[in-house]
Amino acid sequence: MESSDNRVIVTDSLTKSFDDTVAVDELNLAVERGEIFGLVGPDGAGKTTTIRILAAIMWPSRGQATVLGYDTVTEAEAIKTDIGYMAQRFNLYRDLTVWENLNFFADVFEVTGDERRERISRLLEFARLTRFKDRRAHHLSGGMQKKLALACTLVHEPQLLLLDEPTTGVDPVSRREFWEILTDLHLQGITIFVSTPYMDEAERCSRVGLLHHGRLIICDAPERVRQGLEGELLGVRASNLKRAREIASQLEGVLEVQTYGDRLHVFVDDASRREPEIVDHLTGAGIAVHGIRQMRPRMEEAFISLIRREQVSSDQ
Ligand SMILES: Nc1ncnc2c1ncn2[C@@H]1O[C@H](COP(=O)(O)OP(=O)(O)O)[C@@H](O)[C@H]1O
Ligand SMILES: [Mg+2]
Numbered sequence: 001m002e003s004s005d006n007r008v009i010v011t012d013s014l015t016k017s018f019d020d021t022v023a024v025d026e027l028n029l030a031v032e033r034g035e036i037f038g039l040v041g042p043d044g045a046g047k048t049t050t051i052r053i054l055a056a057i058m059w060p061s062r063g064q065a066t067v068l069g070y071d072t073v074t075e076a077e078a079i080k081t082d083i084g085y086m087a088q089r090f091n092l093y094r095d096l097t098v099w100e101n102l103n104f105f106a107d108v109f110e111v112t113g114d115e116r117r118e119r120i121s122r123l124l125e126f127a128r129l130t131r132f133k134d135r136r137a138h139h140l141s142g143g144m145q146k147k148l149a150l151a152c153t154l155v156h157e158p159q160l161l162l163l164d165e166p167t168t169g170v171d172p173v174s175r176r177e178f179w180e181i182l183t184d185l186h187l188q189g190i191t192i193f194v195s196t197p198y199m200d201e202a203e204r205c206s207r208v209g210l211l212h213h214g215r216l217i218i219c220d221a222p223e224r225v226r227q228g229l230e231g232e233l234l235g236v237r238a239s240n241l242k243r244a245r246e247i248a249s250q251l252e253g254v255l256e257v258q259t260y261g262d263r264l265h266v267f268v269d270d271a272s273r274r275e276p277e278i279v280d281h282l283t284g285a286g287i288a289v290h291g292i293r294q295m296r297p298r299m300e301e302a303f304i305s306l307i308r309r310e311q312v313s314s315d316q
Helices: 047-054 075-083 098-108 113-126 144-153 171-187 222-227 241-250 273-282 299-316
Strands: 009-019 021-032 036-040 062-067 084-086 162-166 191-196 205-212 215-218 232-238 254-260 263-268 289-296
Touching: 009 047, 021 047, 021 191, 021 215, 021 222, 036 047, 036 171, 047 062, 047 162, 047 191, 084 144, 098 144, 098 162, 113 144, 144 162, 144 171, 162 215, 162 273, 171 191, 205 273, 205 299, 215 299, 222 299, 232 241, 241 254, 241 273, 254 299, 263 273, 263 299, 273 289
Parallel strands: 036 191, 036 205, 084 162, 162 191
Antiparallel strands: 009 021, 009 062, 205 215, 232 263, 232 289, 254 263
């Protein structure tokens, strides 16, 4: 890799198969220094497999990847010492305290003396865990365990972080706090490659890649992903959502209908024109419309739409 190259992660037709499952399928990706890159996708999309290959703990079946300029197969050791990797099921020592866990990782990465003391106390502050430093890891809440794992990942001051689903299964308040911490790290200039099944977290990244069945469906800045959506969006609350969906899907000017909690999200060519028509048709079919309003599409709608299009094209 040339020294002028600012790309810290590059994958070239990266592929990993397990028996007859293609977990990662011809992945081509480049992440630049300073980015906070989100690898987003549902369970089974191939996020963990991708990150394991990048962390140099799993070999690809085909293709290759470089991380910080090192080949993940032939220069694995250099990658392991230089990056910070937080596995989806990271290993904290349950019976050790917060402080002891941090010391353990400092041992592993040979951080010693004053530097160790100073760094650990800074990380405790940073992860908002100072008050809990004497608590055993298995007595921490799920959110605090994730923050401790992140702090352990930072002990050797890596410039690149690979974080595999660090917020999966964590309550929304802790998820937000975790992302505030990631944003702080990003502002310090650390490059972050983070995977998540939560589409709302994609909004917080400088760029996102949407992974589905091992394939990268789109890779762009969040606002550009949203802009790629066709049409305008109406949110509809109605008495019989299933029937309302069937009817709305048939109407002129309706591009796509998604069910979202107790709402329908109806993509139309022209919201102000189609709104009264939708209300008329639903009411005419005996469905009570409790509310309808134009909404600004989020990443979530954009991703669902992209996944749907991908499925339609692969079914044909
Ligand atoms: N060690 C493995 N052996 C067999 N199949 C695997 C293994 N790891 C992952 N898979 C399969 O590969 C696909 C992608 O899994 P994974 O990378 O864990 O996805 P994600 O992290 O996005 O949920 C899934 O179908 C999963 O069952
Ligand atoms: Mg995973």
